[in-house]
Amino acid sequence: MPNVFAFVETRGGEIRKVGLEAVTAARMLADKLGGGEVHALLMGPSGVAAKAPQIGEHGADLVIVVENAGLANYNPEAATATAADRIKSGGYRAAVFSTTAQGRDLAPRVAARLGVALVTDVLSFDVDGDAIVVKHPMNIGKVIATIAINSQPAIIAMRPNVIAPAKNPKAGRVESAQPAADPAASRVKVVETRQGSGGKLDLAEAPVVVAGGRGLKAAENFKLVEDLAAAFGNAAVGATRAVTDDGWRPHSDQIGQTGRLVSPELYVAVGISGAVQHLAGMRTSRTIVAVNRDKDAPIFKVADYGIVGDVFEVIPALTEAVREAKKHH
Amino acid sequence: MKIAVCVKRVPDMDVRFRIAADNASVDEAGLKFDLNDFDAWGVEAALKLRDANAGSEVTVISLGPDVVQETIRKALSMGADKGIQLKADKVPFDGLAIAKALAEELKSGAYDLIFFGKMSPDSANGVVGQMVAELLGLACVSAISSLEIANGKGKAKRELEGAQEIVEFPLPAVLTVDEGLNQARLPSLKGIMAAKKKPLVVKAAQLPQSQLTVRKVELPPERQAGRIVGEGAAAVPELVKLLQTEAKVL
Numbered sequence: 001m002p003n004v005f006a007f008v009e010t011r012g013g014e015i016r017k018v019g020l021e022a023v024t025a026a027r028m029l030a031d032k033l034g035g036g037e038v039h040a041l042l043m044g045p046s047g048v049a050a051k052a053p054q055i056g057e058h059g060a061d062l063v064i065v066v067e068n069a070g071l072a073n074y075n076p077e078a079a080t081a082t083a084a085d086r087i088k089s090g091g092y093r094a095a096v097f098s099t100t101a102q103g104r105d106l107a108p109r110v111a112a113r114l115g116v117a118l119v120t121d122v123l124s125f126d127v128d129g130d131a132i133v134v135k136h137p138m139n140i141g142k143v144i145a146t147i148a149i150n151s152q153p154a155i156i157a158m159r160p161n162v163i164a165p166a167k168n169p170k171a172g173r174v175e176s177a178q179p180a181a182d183p184a185a186s187r188v189k190v191v192e193t194r195q196g197s198g199g200k201l202d203l204a205e206a207p208v209v210v211a212g213g214r215g216l217k218a219a220e221n222f223k224l225v226e227d228l229a230a231a232f233g234n235a236a237v238g239a240t241r242a243v244t245d246d247g248w249r250p251h252s253d254q255i256g257q258t259g260r261l262v263s264p265e266l267y268v269a270v271g272i273s274g275a276v277q278h279l280a281g282m283r284t285s286r287t288i289v290a291v292n293r294d295k296d297a298p299i300f301k302v303a304d305y306g307i308v309g310d311v312f313e314v315i316p317a318l319t320e321a322v323r324e325a326k327k328h329h
Numbered sequence: 330m331k332i333a334v335c336v337k338r339v340p341d342m343d344v345r346f347r348i349a350a351d352n353a354s355v356d357e358a359g360l361k362f363d364l365n366d367f368d369a370w371g372v373e374a375a376l377k378l379r380d381a382n383a384g385s386e387v388t389v390i391s392l393g394p395d396v397v398q399e400t401i402r403k404a405l406s407m408g409a410d411k412g413i414q415l416k417a418d419k420v421p422f423d424g425l426a427i428a429k430a431l432a433e434e435l436k437s438g439a440y441d442l443i444f445f446g447k448m449s450p451d452s453a454n455g456v457v458g459q460m461v462a463e464l465l466g467l468a469c470v471s472a473i474s475s476l477e478i479a480n481g482k483g484k485a486k487r488e489l490e491g492a493q494e495i496v497e498f499p500l501p502a503v504l505t506v507d508e509g510l511n512q513a514r515l516p517s518l519k520g521i522m523a524a525k526k527k528p529l530v531v532k533a534a535q536l537p538q539s540q541l542t543v544r545k546v547e548l549p550p551e552r553q554a555g556r557i558v559g560e561g562a563a564a565v566p567e568l569v570k571l572l573q574t575e576a577k578v579l
Contacts, residue, residue, distance in 0.1 A: 011492075074494070076469070101489040104447075105471040108424065108456035112463035117423055117540035120454050133544070140342045140450050143355055144549050147422065151540040187468040192495040202490040208578070232579075236491065244509075251474055251509035252488035257342060257450055258366065258508045260490065266578040276343050283552060287576040289568065295557070304555035305571055307564045317562035321569045325579055 001036035002093030004029050005153070007083055008055060009102050010044040012193070013072065015051050017205040018098040018158075020058050020165035025125070025158050026096040027059030027168050032127045033093055037061035038170065041086055043079060045072040049174065056172015058165055063174050070183025073190035074102050080109040081181035087153060088114060094132055097157040099261075100204055107157045116151035121159045121261070123284075132156070140257045140280035160204040161263045203253070206236035209264045209285070211255055213240040213278075215271020215292060215311050219248035224315045225270050231322040238262065240278050256281035271311045274299030291315060330385040332375040334409065334444040335431055335458070336368040337420070338393060338400040339451045346548070353543050355451075362396070364403045367446025369513035371506045375444055376408045376514070378478060386410045388438070392430055392534050393420045405524035406516035412527065415534035422452055423539040428460035430534040436465055440501060442483075447472045447505040455505075462503035470496050474509035 006026035008019035019042075026038045040060040042048060044067065052063040066082055087095050087110065097107040099121045111118035123135040123144070131148040134156055138145050149156070203209060210232070212225040222237075229235035239249040241256050255262055257280040267285035272278060274290070274297055282288070283302055290303035291314050300306045307314050340360040347356040364372075372389065379385035389404040391397040392415040401412035415430055435443060445458030462469030473485040478500070487494040488507055516524070558564045558571065572579040 011489075080463070101472060101487060101494075104455055105459060105487075108459035109463045109469070111456070112425060112428060112460035115425070117425055118454075118456055119541065120456060131542075136453070137549075138451060138453050138546065139340070139346055139355060140453070141549065142342070142346050143348075143546050145422075145543050146545040146547075148542040148544050149540065150542065188470055188496060188498045190494050190496050193489070194493045194495070195491070204490040241508075250488075250493075251507070252491065252493060254508070266572070266576070280342070287572070287578050288555070289572070300557065301554050302552045304553075304576065305568055306555060306557045307559060307561070307568060308557055309561035309564070313562045314565065317565040318568065321565050322579065325569055325573065 001034040003036040003090065004033065004038050005087050005090060005092040005095040006038055006040040006060065007095070007097045007106070008040050008042045009098055009100060010042065010048060013044050013048050015054060017165060018100055018160045020054065021158060021160065021163050022096045022098050023055055023058040023060050024166045025163050028163070029094055029096065029125060039064060039090060039092070041066065041083055043071050043082060043179070045069060049176070052174050053172060057167055057169050059168040059170050060172055061170045063172055064177050065174055066177050066179050068179050068183050071179070073193055075183045075186050075190065076105055076109065076188050077186040078179045078181045078183040079106050080113060082179050084110045084113040085180040092153045094154045094156065097155065099157040099159050103157050107155060111155045114153070116153055116155060117149050118155040118157065119147055119149060120157040122156045123159055123162050125156060141283060159261065159263065201234065201236040203236045203238055203255070203260050203262055206234060207264055208232045208235035208266045208268070209238050209262050210235050210268045210270065211238035211240065211272060211282070212243060212270045213272030214242045222248060224311065228268065228270070228315055228319045228322065231319045231326065233326060240272055240275070269299050269303065270315055272299050273297045274302065330378060330382045330441045331439055332378060332385065332442045332444070333388045333390055333435060333438060333440045334368065334371045334375045334404065336372065336389055336391050336400055336404055337365045337446070337449045338362050338391065338397045339365045339449050342450050348546055348548065352545055354546060364400050365446050365449045367448060367506050370508070370510050371444035371446055372404045372407055372409060373511045373513040374476060374506060375442070377511070378442070388413060390415065390431065390434060392417055392427060394418060398529060401529055402524050403516065405527045406520040407514055408520060410527065412529040414529065414531045416531055417534040417536055421536065421539045422543050423541040424454050424456035425460055426537050426539045428457050428464055430536045431457065432461050432464040433535045434532070435461065442500060443503045445503065445505045447507050458503055458505035468498045468502040470498050470502065471505040472507040473504055474507045476504065476510060
């Protein structure tokens with residue numbers, strides 16, 4: 001039975017939610033292939049081995065732990081060498097990565113080193129004879145392609161949030177390994193990782209995203225969006241391109257065709273008209289709420305629930321109501 | 330400095346796409362095509378570096394049928410010095426096949442920097458630049474939103490989810506460009522005239538067998554338009570109730 005490899009992303013020595021999603025996806029794929037093993041690679045600084053049991057709980061039979069002081073930050077060259085070596089020597093049928101800033105950097109390098117095909121931003125996958133077949137959004141999500149990957153191994157990078165991390169306990173045997181390339185010798189060095197303001201949640205991972213647009217009128221009014229996000233307690237803050245272009249928010253907050261693609265359980269659009277470029281980044285969200293003063297704004301065409309009104313009046317009231325609702329849980 | 334920029338011709342996304350008769354591609358009739366935005370920012374970054382470093386040259390490379398010459402000319406009209414078309418009947422979806430054909434051309438160019446857009450909106454796979462770097466054994470930083478080059482070294486910023494990375498790297502290197510790096514200049518009339526006389530070499534692309542097959546493309550199910558819950562702050566209690574009882578997200 002063919003085995004499947006999973007790359008578990010970490011940041012600052014912690015496993016990211018997308019890492020557990022990759023393990024869950026690899027488990028699903030291994031089961032579709034006949035129930036082989038899932039081997040997960042966990043790389044990080046000293047101490048990261050303590051996180052290995054979580055990976056076993058999510059369906060890994062083997063956790064390959066690579067601890068090295070040089071892996072506190074993402075190290076593209078050490079990660080590429082280690083993942084590629086392991087995928088090659090392990091003879092896997094498939095390898096699963098995440099479509100994040102890190103995974104988008106790493107997976108293509110690994111695929112090129114192995115000379116095999118890669119599809120990123122994968123929404124779902126299946127096995128059809130000798131091919132692994134995936135769904136992949138094209139043309140900013142306006143077209144969905146079904147793509148057969150004919151290489152062995154096949155490499156896929158999952159879109160965050162399309163597969164919820166699921167408990168499926170397996171042995172989770174731990175094996176310690178060395179990086180296949182010395183992190184200290186890497187030509188490309190991450191010299192600093194700057195956390196976004198206020199320890200906010202990661203846009204790709206947050207179950208709730210509250211995003212603001214031009215309707216907020218000025219940078220300082222983003223406080224309304226931040227307050228609403230804080231009331232939810234599990235929300236990240238996003239913005240439209242117009243807003244990041246104007247410097248109200250950093251580019252890393254931009255949701256849309258040229259920015260982040262998000263699919264949270266709940267997306268709240270505050271003062272966002274709904275330009276095509278923005279809709280491309282959030283239309284796969286499970287539930288969409290829009291608040292806008294213009295009843296004809298295109299955002300209402302994709303929103304499940306809309307309120308027509310002044311954001312300066314509606315959002316503080318909504319923030320208060322959400323805070324109340326959370327209290328009773 | 331010798332700088333290369335790899336560019337792609339992409340359709341305008343602000344349309345309703347139709348599926349072609351083969352059910353495995355998008356009908357291109359009536360679509361407007363232009364230089365990919367991310368690639369235009371790569372061209373802009375290359376031109377800035379060229380102008381700051383005497384004796385530098387910017388080469389623009391595009392793989393595809395003859396219509397990509399139009400895209401190369403656009404970059405030349407922005408100010409790039411020469412163009413190369415790697416001629417192919419069509420651009421495959423398989424990024425590794427594209428990367429191998431580009432690497433074949435780039436390997437003998439002795440480029441100090443090779444720019445790519447971080448992705449193109451049509452195929453939306455975002456893999457070619459990193460793959461080329463790997464095939465050529467070059468240092469690579471993907472999705473950069475700032476760049477400084479001095480004394481054979483570079484420093485760039487990458488946007489992560491909710492964070493930023495500051496990355497240092499040696500030259501030669503491959504860089505893929507994210508939004509925020511710069512604003513691409515528009516071609517001037519003088520630039521458009523000058524571009525017509527700039528060299529554009531056509532070579533056959535050395536495309537290997539593709540390992541990916543697009544079996545089908547389809548339009549996603551339309552999202553059902555929802556309902557307007559009400560107007561103003563008075564609608565908030567009803568909205569919260571719906572989020573709790575119907576959507577079950579609160």
